[in-house]
Amino acid sequence: MRLSRAVNLADVREAARRRLPRAVFDTIDGGAEDELTLHRNEAAFRDLLVTPRPFTDVTTRSTRTEVLGQPVAVPVLLAPTGGARVAHRHAELAVAAAAAARDTVYVQSTVTSYDLESVAEAAGGRAWYQLYLPEQRAQTPAMVERVAAAGYRALVLTVDTAVFGGRERDRRNGTVLPIRLRPGLALQGASRPAWAVDFLRGAVRLPGPWSAAGGLSVRATQEQILASPSPVTWADLARVRALWDGPLVVKGVLGPEQCGRLVDEGVDAVVVSNHGGRQLDGVPATVEALPAVVEAVAGRAEVYLDGGVRRGTDVLKALALGARAVLVGRPYLFGLAAGGQAGVERVLDLLHAELDRAMALTGCATVADVDERLLTRAGRPSGG
Template sequence: MAGSGPSGARRVDDPPEVRDALPTHPEPVVRLNRAVNLADVREAARRRLPRPVFDTIDGGADDELTLTRNETAFRDLLVTPRPLVDVTTRSMRTEVLGQPVALPVLLAPTGGARVAHRHAELAVAAAAASRHTVYVQGTVTSWSLEDVAAAGGGSSWYQLYLPADRSRTAAMVDRVVAAGYRALVLTVDTAVFGGRERDRRNGTALPVRIRPRLALQGAGRPAWAVDFVRGAVQLPGPLSGSRGLSVRATQEQILASPSPVTWADLASVRALWPGPLVVKGVLGPEQVQRLLDEGVDGVVVSNHGGRQLDGVPATIEALPAVVDAVAGRAEVFLDGGVRRGTDVLKALALGARAVMIGRPYLFGLAAGGQAGVEKVLDVLGTELDRAMALSGCATVADVDAGLVRRVGR
């Protein structure tokens, strides 16, 4: 890794020894530079990734009704601009759990970074730090949580899947504390895996086995194939101290992840974790009061990107009721379906402190590594800034519920 960025973050790059050791294939930087929206970034990733890998990132559960609804539900919200407001000077800055961020877009925890790009979570954390926002590092990772924390320059949060052996929880939390993560996010909607039918058809349902079809698809995407091989090489030089995991080890992490989380587990984690605690995977107000009583500081309205139970509400549909139930006693975040700056604006108007994105930055990562993730954040930032100006909002604090209404009202 070379170069320093904001908050002590470093740009992720291979040392010369690695660059010279293997044949290179140019990253699709030109295509990425031409992207004007997140759909273009997704298309750049689709062209670079083998079809089974793209589907693993892009797909959802069962009939993908919730996956689709997460995006389309934003279209049922209309923005009512407020003219005659001086928006010459604007700011997207806000705070999340007391932590300043340059824009209200956070990077959600995901498990597919390794197949998108060899630098995986290191690149994502560094990109978030370079744009002064938060990356929520997941338990399922290709790099040690200490290395990812260092790449993020002390700005990252950590998402926790509880180990099946609960006696290991305390040691895990101690590692997260020692690494300097700012907040802990407990995911509660993965008692079992959702039905990922695209993966089953492609032969990429876990555990993944390299079948002829998958091998042929990979051979047809040489840039991705070379990158994937480079990621499997022991890295000398500046990256030699980084503790990367093999693909097999990463798969084993994923297979071990689903585990029902109980109220007793939540109480145990709250007792162990000294900082802000966030619960991710809430879709209704019924449990909110007890979550607050247990000492939760934040709630993420999330349906796991439509990858768990199909047929549940879109997160933007579920958001208002959760915000009402929280009643300002904790911070509420929205995760799912955000593809435009106007989507961010609508979520803020309905009470979200910030939004989280997953697939969009994985597509950026696949299309261009750290630069691709930064591109995604820049696109959303540009669109949000424009939407705020055109709707008459000079700051995030100016965005309120009166700004939006549902179609037909």
């Protein structure tokens, strides 16, 4: 399957599977333990049915919206993902450039291959920064100051990684992050020569991850985070809020219980996320958890969703349940693996086209027209 022949995200995934060594593909594709949540994220979208609405003039349509006051062409953002370097040597630079080209937002991960200033420049003002707190909390002010100086528009604090999930595919493959060309991977790479050449070229040309610009050794911080993640407390949240002047997003919310306090603490948006099924297995799908979070937030903050979005109709369903936008991770990593920046753009184009078509067929000329009346659950009568 060539990327140019991909007509949906499943095709993009297949193109990536054919290019990547098995261990690398599994690192991107896999989830925690039995992968129940990984599969539930997608299945829960399939359980939601959409009701067509004819007799509406949808000749002129727009998928444009705003996230935290920033206009985007489509309510699909690029989620923070560590390890993009194993998919393509241009890694985060290619993803950021694709976000800029398609007028959306890229959320840059703390776990990165390129320095954050270069990624921010490639994104052209369309980058947010996802923060993993360092074990040594005294490093946090310098990290936040550097993010602000680079021009990131929002800070995204991930709160669901007190420890890393049990990712059993990686354990079977002997994969350790950050991925290096160990003997087993080198053997697999021999059967994927295009990937191997790209990986080795990147190893020669890449600057050291997280260069120490501004006196901050971020390489050490990154290695520390990968080796020993730490839980985020309410005190940590308050400290980050005090340090960061811009919009603050909390990623990793799966229930309504803490939403009121999050807003009271000054959080501007929450991401309903189970880390793509890569942390605690057996938790609800994000689209199942979404309505209760939207109700609890009660319009005082924006709500986003990530996990399981594989079609434009999935985007429509999330919007109908109250999400301002969705984030995708695995799909664009597969696009990156299959075609670099062009592959990421292809993923965004496919989702954009599918969302536009779904809006037309449900009588929605704008994103604001999408509401819960469009949806019903499998086995139940459709709504009005």
